[in-house]
Amino acid sequence: MSELNLGRFRELPPEQLSPEQRAARQRLLDGARGRVPPPYRIWLHSPGLVEHLDGLGNFLLRGASLTPRENEIAILTLARQLKCAFVMAAHARAGQRVGLEAPVIECLLDGKTPPLADPRERAVYDVATALPAGPPPEELYRRALGALGEHGVAELTGLLGYYTSVAYILNFHDVPKPDA
Secondary structure, eight states: OOOOOOTTOOOOOGGGSOHHHHHHHHHHHHSSSOSOOHHHHHHTTSHHHHHHHHHHHHHHHHTSSSOHHHHHHHHHHHHHHTTOHHHHHHHHHHHHHTTOOHHHHHHHHHTOOOOOOSHHHHHHHHHHHHGGGSSOOHHHHHHHHHHHHHHHHHHHHHHHHHHHHHHHHHHHTTOOOOOO
16 A cells, blocks of 8 residues: 555555455455545445445446536535545546536636536536535426436435545545645
């Protein structure tokens, strides 16, 4: 394992991991990720959690109906609300890779409404902004269903829940933003 700054968390060397932890770590290395991302390094203390969250994360980011741009809009919006420096920095770079324009990323990181003309992207942003406060207003509910469909809304809310878990574990251990 690398010398990645995991904040307050002290990573165990591979030789100190239990057989179950080593197996979970190896599944991550051999799987779609090909590495052990920071939240998973912490979650290795619960190998079963790693297994289930990895499957969910892989589906949401690689097999769901939301576009890569929509994923990043949702993730950046939520990361800003949860004040997760690591996720904001990592996903600002991911947003650039999937074609989010610099002004959009800047707005998302600053907690400002971004210039989004696409109705699906606007719905993703609006839902990600509204949902932490409780049920969305009726107008947003109907607009999101119209833009994303039941399938897309289910996956969007799953993505927001997954990244809430990511942000919570990283914030709990005060993991700083990654180096560039």
